[in-house]
Amino acid sequence: MxxxxxxxxxxxxxxxxxxxxxxxxxxxxxxxxxxxxxxxxxxxxxxxxxxxxxxxxxxxxxxxxxxxxxxxxxxxxxxxxxxxxxxxxxxxxxxxxxxxxxxxxxxxxxxxxxxxxxxxxxxxxxxxxxxxxxxxxxxxxxxxxxxxxxxxxxxxxxxxxxxxxxxxxxxxxxxxxxxxxxxxxSIEDLIKNKFLSQAEIFQYDMSLTSLEVGSNGDYTVKSSEDLYTTNSMLDQLLNTYRSIAKGKKTLIFNNGINTSIQVYYTFKAAGYPIAHLDNTATKKQRKQILDWFRETPDAILTSVSILTTGFDEPTIDAIILNRATKSLTLYYQMIGRGSRILQNKSKFTVIDLGNNTHRFGPWGANLDWQTIFRSPNFYMDRLLDDDELESNFRYKMPEAIRSQFGKSEEVYFDIIATYKEAIAKGESSKVVLERSMIHHGKICVENSEDVYDALALAKLLNDDIDHRIHKYAKCISKSTHNFLTWLKEDYQKKLNAYLRKNFDEVFEQIHGYPPED
Missing domain, CATH: 3.40.50.300 (P-loop containing nucleotide triphosphate hydrolases)
Structure with missing residues (x-):
């Protein structure tokens, strides 16, 4: 133009x-x-x-x-x-x-x-x-x-x-x-005419049903911090950064100061250059941090939404949404911080750890703003809630873990289909987790030489077990935190017991000969 x-x-x-x-x-x-x-x-x-x-x-x-x-x-x-x-x-x-x-x-x-x-x-x-x-x-x-x-x-x-x-x-x-x-x-036209950078979005299927919605219509800080400060979530954030955004100037958005601080210490311990910024910082501290962020090529800045407006840093290469939001405006504002174009920058990376892309669609997709302006409730009411979103998710093992189960053609187990089949036959819902556990046992044995190998592999299945437990809990409409915690612990104990008792038998069924002594 x-x-x-x-x-x-x-x-x-x-x-x-x-x-x-x-x-x-x-x-x-x-x-x-x-x-x-x-x-x-x-x-x-x-x-x-x-x-x-x-x-x-x-x-x-x-x-x-x-x-x-x-x-x-x-x-x-x-x-x-x-x-x-x-x-x-x-x-x-x-x-x-x-x-x-x-x-x-x-x-x-x-x-x-x-x-x-x-x-x-x-x-x-x-x-x-x-x-x-x-x-x-x-x-x-x-x-x-x-x-x-x-x-x-x-x-x-x-x-x-x-x-x-x-x-x-x-x-x-x-x-x-x-x-x-x-x-x-539109964003699409601004990208096409080289006024904005193109977003490369990496989205992950996240289990967010523990989040609670507050009076403002968005997820509460407390429920967000309870979820995003867990070791598993912090590990996923760090591992995702390593595999996708390592070395890129990265801005991380969180919902809660404590979450951002935990993110800071997690990345700091891993040896990455990172700073934390929230609204309690003085003007002098804010300036020092933002100057450092601007001048450091591989800098990571973890923040609490205060940089969604009034912050323009074109050198940002990656945005990580380490939070979920029900606000379309906030979703666009956060990703927009990375869209500024530079002479040598036509693309930027977005890592979504909050199902936001599933909820709102890809950033840059053309939205009918006139319809949204005239009928906002019609638009908002059509957005899927977390249960509906997650009912469509299919757990996918991270590549590093999947490689440990390389001899297994299929590691996925359909909890919902198994539940429907069991109910149709008049069976107890408990058989669903029993069949899931047998499947887990089978893939552990398939990739092991002895029971000790199988037990070691079982420890790698925590996230898969967690996903299956959540799917099962939705099927039986029972999902309190204490119940889910007990169910997961019970599942892991029974899986270990099953492997110790049945390893030789399952091994022979798979291979046609018994394991070596």
């Missing part, structure tokens, strides 16, 4: 606009001219598409052609600073309205930038004159914290911008606060 250089008073502005950005600006200004002065317009563009560039040029043109002022609202302090700097690069003189700002000189400014909570306090204290605000721009408009301020701007044109026009609160749909949605370029 052609680049369009904008000029102001014979001086080049410090940014260049692409044709799709100019097209969006033309569409939005057409609404300025034809819609009522109090119209609420929402504009969607994927992360990395340049939303801040677009609305900064809108502010520049608006102030040039209108006598009224502009207010830009953000939800975080960092975004306030970044937005102010971008507006300045467009020759827009602006004032940041923060908690310490002196507003005695506000009459000298035509553009203000404010964080929503600070602005709310200033407006309620009558400290900011908004009588002449003609245009209000809301960055990351899907956050509902902005809506409480709409009452102050009943005569202003409101422009919301977001990558995902889906409210963060199911009970407060965006269609109730915006009259119309304009959609920008």
């Amino acid at each position: 052609a680049e369009i250089t904008l000029e102001l008073q014979d001086e080049k502005i410090g940014k260049e606009l692409y044709s799709y950005q100019k097209g969006a600006i033309d569409q939005i200004f057409e609404k300025f001219e034809t819609a009522p002065n109090d119209y609420h317009l929402l504009y969607q563009l994927p992360t990395g598409g340049g939303k801040t560039v677009i609305f900064s040029e809108i502010v520049r043109q608006y102030l040039k052609n209108h006598s009224k002022k502009v207010l830009v609202m953000t939800h975080r302090v960092e975004l306030c600073r970044q937005t102010s700097e971008m507006l300045t690069s467009f020759n827009v003189r602006n004032k940041v309205v923060n908690s310490t700002a002196n507003l005695d000189d506000q009459a000298e400014y035509s553009c203000f930038v404010a964080m929503v909570e600070t602005l709310n306090n200033r407006l309620n204290d009558d400290k900011l004159d908004i009588s002449d605000i003609g245009l209000v721009i809301i960055d990351e408009a899907h956050y509902n914290s902005f809506t409480k301020l709409f009452k102050f701007f009943e005569k202003s044109f409101i422009l919301g911008v977001t990558a995902t026009p889906l409210s963060s609160n199911k009970n407060l749909p965006m269609k109730d606060n915006y009259d119309e949605l304009i959609t920008g370029e």
Whole structure:
């Protein structure tokens, strides 16, 4: 696409606009001219598409052609600073309205930038004159914290911008606060035209039924930390990084500070360069960590969602979703952190350890944002819950373990089909686990010379046993944590006992001759 250089008073502005950005600006200004002065317009563009560039040029043109002022609202302090700097690069003189700002000189400014909570306090204290605000721009408009301020701007044109026009609160749909949605370029088109990098997604079938959903509609921190701080989950994260992302600059997203800290110590003990960052870090600590991350080619940064917005680091090569989310917006924001393009970067890696790709579809797939905007509940209600997602999973042994069972043609055992068959014959459901255990015993014997080899192989089946136990528990509709723990321990004891008692017999059945003494 052609680049369009904008000029102001014979001086080049410090940014260049692409044709799709100019097209969006033309569409939005057409609404300025034809819609009522109090119209609420929402504009969607994927992360990395340049939303801040677009609305900064809108502010520049608006102030040039209108006598009224502009207010830009953000939800975080960092975004306030970044937005102010971008507006300045467009020759827009602006004032940041923060908690310490002196507003005695506000009459000298035509553009203000404010964080929503600070602005709310200033407006309620009558400290900011908004009588002449003609245009209000809301960055990351899907956050509902902005809506409480709409009452102050009943005569202003409101422009919301977001990558995902889906409210963060199911009970407060965006269609109730915006009259119309304009959609920008799709991720697919931005990748095709080399404005964004292509995501190579590695997804894993994860057992997440222990997760609980909180009042905000997403998984609770406690249930996430209970799951993702287990040794098996930390080991899977580390092993997955080693096999797919080792040596790449990697950003890990977690749900919970303790999880991120445990991830830090796990990678640190393995000898990898890693840092942890959460919202308790001071500005100085945050800057030091992000500077280190930027300058270190193989750096790993484990975090707790605070880098989903207002963070732009194009050198990121890999994103690991070490968490599950029910938020489509968060899913797109997390992966979008790796989509920035560089001269030598056209692809980036995504490792999904939260079934998020199963839940929402691949990042970059074209979504019908107009339908989602108009009927958000219809879209959300069609998403599969964890039980439905996991009912379609088929456990696949990691290659390192599967190689230990190389003499077995098939290591998969269908718990659900076996359960249905047993029930149809009027048998007890207990026979399902008995037949599963016999199958496990068979593949252990197939790949062993003696009972001690078989018992050693049985220790490698923990994840497979866990998967089968969860499948069985769903079949009998009984899945409390204590029950599952007992069932797994009982299964492992019985498998070991079965191998000790029946090794010689099973070996002879398989090979046609008894094992050597």
